[in-house]
Amino acid sequence: MSGTSGRARSSNGPTFDLFDNTPELIPLRTAARSEDWNAVRAFFSGLDSVDKVSSAVAVLAGIDGTEFLLERAVADHPGDPLPRAALAERYVRIGWAIRSSARAQYVSADQFDRFHTWLRKAEQLLIELCAEQPAYAPAWTARLMTARGLQLGQAEARRRYDRLSAHHPHHYRAQVQLLQQVCPKWSGSWEAAHGFARECATASPDGSNSGALVALAHIEHWLELDGPEATAYLRGIPVRDDLRNAAQISVLHPDHRPDWNSVGAHNAFAFAFSIGGHFQDAAPHFAFLGDRASEDPWDYTSDPRTTFLKYRKSALGA
Structure with a gap:
């Protein structure tokens, strides 16, 4: 993710670090690591698009240990959708780290149990949040992740995507999540995967x-x-x-x-x-x-x- 065009190459070669590549996100990381919810909220208040908010939620959820900050923020600010959406995605990230990216046959029963426990915790937050805030893109995007991990099926995943796209028809993070769902490894097909990708490309x-x-x-x-x-x-x-x-x-x-x-x-x-x-x-x-x-x-x-x-x-x- 970045808001700038190309950069000169350095003698050190490529960097795969998100914050090196997108320094605009460093203040969010600093605020999260300092457990300063007011600074986190101020960062989000300065964002000017739904895509940026959704991307920043993903970044926040990807920072190790942020679940503690987010759990406190949920308790302190029950009417704010941001901490609930970020906490839900953080729970998904924790669960997926337990599951790993291995194919199902290489994941143990214990890993699956703990994975699903975290995803169900996330889903509980998201069901309520989506009912209250049906246009909140980060919540629906996270629900595409829980739908896939809990194996709720193609129809349910597409229903969730359609609910989001009714408000935000070209939401890139959600499109990437549904693309994973419709691939054969998640009981989709190549016809569905390529069809959905081309549909997104031509409709956007x-x-x-x-x-x-x-x-x-x-x-x-x-x-x-x-x-x-x-x-x-x-x-x-x-x-x-x-x-x-x-x-x-x-x-x-x-x-x-x-x-x-x-x-x-x-x-x-x-x-x-x-x-x-x-x-x-x-x-x-x-x-x-x-x-x-x-x-x-x-x-x-x-x-x-x-x-x-x-x-x-x-x-x-x-």
């Missing part, structure tokens, strides 16, 4: 980040394939052209205004084009990024830093 205003969902869907598909089949998939002309079109109507469109999700979106395109060997297409994305790498999707490789540097050199020649 020109210059939005939503086109990056096309890249994320292709990356997910690539991950499911093995060896030569995986290589051939992203090298294929239909996939390349799909990626090109999505990039042109989103982050490469003249109307694109970089925001806190743009770094992740450009990294998705840079990764997908590079894995497919389409380095000329990857070049403008690396030019935008400079040293700003994101863990997702580069963590899908065995050495994210080396892989980023290698592909950036292939794309930009330096």
Whole structure:
């Protein structure tokens, strides 16, 4: 996430640190670590869009130990939706860390039990919050995460997404969450995943980040394939052209205004084009990024830093 365009490359290579890449978020981290709820609330009060609020909730929930600050804030400010939404997402993060990112067959029964316990705690907060504040995007976005983790099914997840999109029709964080839900690993299908990604890309205003969902869907598909089949998939002309079109109507469109999700979106395109060997297409994305790498999707490789540097050199020649 970032609100700036490209940055000069340093001799130290890429950084995968969110706060290095988006220094505007450092005051939020400082306030959270100081357990200063007034400063946290003041940070959110200065945000000028729903997308920023939702992204900042995710950042706050991702800071270790913030559940204690948020539990106190929920008790002290029962009418404020922010602490409840952030606490719910924090509970989801704690639960998912217990579960891990491993496939279900490699997750123990005890891990699943503790995972579901945390997600049910989050869901209890979110049910009440969404009833009170039906247009509050961070709450519905978190409910897409609990729906997936609690295996509530495709129809329920889509219902939740539709409730959110009725108020915020092109909400990028929610789109990314539902894309995960409709992939085969969560009982979806590739037809549903690619269809949803293209639907988001074409329905969103020109210059939005939503086109990056096309890249994320292709990356997910690539991950499911093995060896030569995986290589051939992203090298294929239909996939390349799909990626090109999505990039042109989103982050490469003249109307694109970089925001806190743009770094992740450009990294998705840079990764997908590079894995497919389409380095000329990857070049403008690396030019935008400079040293700003994101863990997702580069963590899908065995050495994210080396892989980023290698592909950036292939794309930009330096």
